[in-house]
Amino acid sequence: MPGTVFILCAATCLLCSILLFRGYRQRRVPLLFWSAICFFGLMIDNCMLYADLHLFPEVRMVIWRKIPGLIATVVLLFGLIWESE
Numbered sequence: 001m002p003g004t005v006f007i008l009c010a011a012t013c014l015l016c017s018i019l020l021f022r023g024y025r026q027r028r029v030p031l032l033f034w035s036a037i038c039f040f041g042l043m044i045d046n047c048m049l050y051a052d053l054h055l056f057p058e059v060r061m062v063i064w065r066k067i068p069g070l071i072a073t074v075v076l077l078f079g080l081i082w083e084s085e
Contacts, residue, residue: 001051002053003054006046006047006049006050006053006054006060007046008048010047010050010076011042012047012048013039013040013042013043014039014040014043016036016039017036017037017039017040017043017085018036020032020033020035020036020039021033021036024036030081030082030083031080031083032080033079034075034076034078034079034080034082034083035076035079037072037075037076037079038073038075038076038079039072040072041068041069041071041073041075042068042069042072043070044072045065045066045068045069045072048061048064048065048068049065049071052065062072
């Protein structure tokens with residue numbers, strides 16, 4: 001059951017990323033672009049979590065699976081700071 005939750009979270013992040021990118025293409029609001037990139041990174045983070053815990057349980061990828069989430073958060077933070085100026 002936890003694997004299903006990870007896949008659903010990844011699918012939700014992908015859907016949010018697609019919708020945010022569509023909104024960016026229509027309105028050209030840069031914050032939508034940064035948010036879309038962030039959600040895409042969170043989707044990768046969820047996919048790596050699923051792979052770590054269910055596909056390859058004998059290999060611990062704790063550090064490697066945290067990197068996409070960290071990069072996604074830093075990208076969103078950069079976008080927030082960049083757009084506030």
